[in-house]
Amino acid sequence: MLNADLPWLQGPLADALARARSHALLVQGPAGVGQLELAVKLAQSWLCEDRAAQAPACSACASCKLFASGTHPDFQLLLPEALDAKARESLGLPFEEPEAPKAGKAKPSREIKVEAVRGLLSFAQATSARGRAKVVVIFPAEALNGVAANALLKTLEEPAGLLRFVLASHDSAGLLPTIRSRCQPLPLGLPDRAAALAWLAAQGVADGAGLLDATGGRPQQALDWFQAGLTDAAWQALPKRMARGEVAALTDWAPPRVIDALQRLCHDLVRRSHGQSGQFFSTAALPAVKRAAPLLAWDAELRRASRHADHPLNASLWIEALVAQARGAITAAAR
Template sequence: MLNADLPWLQAPLAQALARARSHALLVQGPAGVGQLELAVKLAQSWLCEDRAEGQPACGHCASCRLFASGTHPDFQLLLPEALDASARESLGLPFEEAEAPKAGKAKPSREIKVEAVRNLLSFAQATSARGKAKVVVIFPAEALNGVAANALLKTLEEPAGLLRFVLASHDSAGLLPTIRSRCQPLPLALPERSAALAWLSAKGVADAGGLLDATGGRPQQALQWFNDGLTDAAWQALPKRVARGEVAALSDWAPARVIDALQRLCHDLVRRAHGQPGQFFAAASLPSPKRPGPLLSWEAELRRAARHAEHPLNAGLWIEALVAQARSAITAAAR
């Protein structure tokens, strides 16, 4: 069976199996709640050869065994190169270890390129090997670059034979309108807090409530942060350490996560300046700003800095500058 033990997906999976009327579904919602897992479970269910009407995949028929081994001839999972191994590993599907990029060689792409879509179209045009269906899952769908998305349009509109699609997206607004219009939407909301906390606790996450709040209620992201070594205590200490200008609070973090953390901190401080509770940090962890103006200017600076988060020229100096900027804004807002 696939490693997709997310209990809050049971209801949306049942609804999708009962209500899907289109050959193409768009699973959409916030990151970290299981869009990919739901899309793959839908694909497995459509390919299952021994399931009751309206029920999920049986997990034991020949088709399900092929699916779990990653060798089902009628299933294709389309991912960006940069996400392929980690996504397949999270699903419990086999994957090939990618070689570390050599000097001068391009890093694995975070886009889904037209070459991958063209290969997919060859699969789409072939006859179903087992006669049940052919299913394509694309994740994240917004990673399709413009050329790739346009190459997919005709097949998405007029699929051959038994072909079905599930597009899974964290940012459906980033998709071409012509792609969205060809898909039946399947919204996926944040899970109930109690269900998310129970799942995180079962995974061994200490102080799960704090990390769940830190991620805005996204349990998969909270688990990833915990596995990366971030504790609730370290997260709650972050605002005051940044306010003191402690670069060490962020020096071991990846640039993209630095920006993300500072944006969450800025968001909570703006809310506090307007008399509202924070969303990502506990109240006792936050400074008490009096003026939102400096924070709003800082927010704009963080948006500009986010454009370079993937490839800062010098990550250490870049983080120092961000912390200095944060300290200045927090100090000014407190006056």
């Protein structure tokens, strides 16, 4: 079903199949390491009709073939509207091309709304079409808004028949405690560096080591950055370009990625002000700084700016202001 298997998921998948004791699992860990892929592999394995006990899906039975085509009647994938097409495509599932937004029409939501959960409840109450389990995958689980999460609670606590859930999350702290308490946690950490670099190389990523470090060890995010046109050389040049106030360094970046990059830079500069090496940038790429106070004030400004990253009123002016803040903070920290 997946276009490209993630080799570091083999161990967590085997572990989950061996020790799952609940009808609901919560796959949790940092973004960019394969929570959705693991959740989907679990669902396929539970629905497989020809697998050995505690083994992964066989990929050859009738159930697996239906799953691979995206037409399995006992599987539901619940995603925000804004993520649906991209996530389904990455999993090799068919999807409909979204219509272009009409004037005055709201953009696709980043939340999972109560209407989607109500549709899911109809699926949950129906009898299994193939007589085995029925599985629901929800990703990212923290996208459930408050009303939707509360609507899900009763079914999550008392599922009908053979219904099973896999919730996958990048930010499990953002889930209602009542949702978390009903799920068996399944932690998913950063993959082994060698496995991540081998996978990136297989995807054709040049300078994979640099981009992997830039993303904090998250190979899927490194691939996303590479496919968006970011190179390791451009990433390493960013700190000193910000110190010079070069707005052009960020003009082609989406606003959320701008905030993310500047927060990583701020983090590394604080580390350097305390005599430590960079985590996301090479130490040689970082401007010399002496004082942490201006950097900590800049970090607070970035956290405030992040609230508007998805919908800035004027993206160009917003990025110019962020670059000006960066230059001012780096200059002050160097004195």
